[in-house]
Amino acid sequence: MDIGIRPDVSRAAYPAFVKAETKPEGEIPTAGEKQEGVSLGIKIDKWEGKPGEISEMQTSIIPKEQLETIRQTLKEMSGKLEVDQEANLRRKVDPDGKIYGAAFVEGIVRQYQEMETQIRDYYADAHKESMSYKDPYNHILQKYVFDASSPFGQSPFFRSDMSKAERDWAFRQERAILWGSNIALNDPYALAAHGGVKNIEEIDANAHQYAQAKLDGLIAEYKQAHGLADD
Numbered sequence: 001m002d003i004g005i006r007p008d009v010s011r012a013a014y015p016a017f018v019k020a021e022t023k024p025e026g027e028i029p030t031a032g033e034k035q036e037g038v039s040l041g042i043k044i045d046k047w048e049g050k051p052g053e054i055s056e057m058q059t060s061i062i063p064k065e066q067l068e069t070i071r072q073t074l075k076e077m078s079g080k081l082e083v084d085q086e087a088n089l090r091r092k093v094d095p096d097g098k099i100y101g102a103a104f105v106e107g108i109v110r111q112y113q114e115m116e117t118q119i120r121d122y123y124a125d126a127h128k129e130s131m132s133y134k135d136p137y138n139h140i141l142q143k144y145v146f147d148a149s150s151p152f153g154q155s156p157f158f159r160s161d162m163s164k165a166e167r168d169w170a171f172r173q174e175r176a177i178l179w180g181s182n183i184a185l186n187d188p189y190a191l192a193a194h195g196g197v198k199n200i201e202e203i204d205a206n207a208h209q210y211a212q213a214k215l216d217g218l219i220a221e222y223k224q225a226h227g228l229a230d231d
Helices: 064-079 086-093 098-122 124-131 135-146 166-178 202-226
Strands: none
Touching: 064 098, 064 202, 086 135, 086 202, 098 202, 124 135, 124 166, 135 166
């Protein structure tokens, strides 16, 4: 699947991955905000580059805070000297570590894709409701921005049932979905039902498990093909 980011020439794109902190109370995100981000919608089918390296395509997907950690991990994996039987089998099926490295990166990307899907599903009904109006963006403003302090007065659609922080998140996410920009992947409200926002350590550990499962499957196939019994 190719990267599917649709540029918006009339409005500034919103970040796909933002810092962990949220907007200060009372501050509404503006259309001109710009932060480092990741783009999703891609499936990695093969490893690009050498062990210890990450391709340009892959760096566009993973938050830059995590890239150096991944590079170091890949270098350590490619430099290990193991002597037990399982390690020998591992070298048989993955002699240069490229399969494990590719699966490790894919395991990270899959988690971000899953978070994106969960967040889009969370706002799907709200987005559908906004799209039923002639000016969807104006309706989003009325729902999340135009309170009693607004120069226009409080909108009859204003979501007073939501907290200020929740409205800010809903505003930025609905706006991103409407404009085809990247959504923020650290949304605590949209991800609450899925265990909350994952930190880098959790994502890294899950990616290692994913890569190991891929390798275990190859080792099992090798054993079967060569008549080797499981320990």
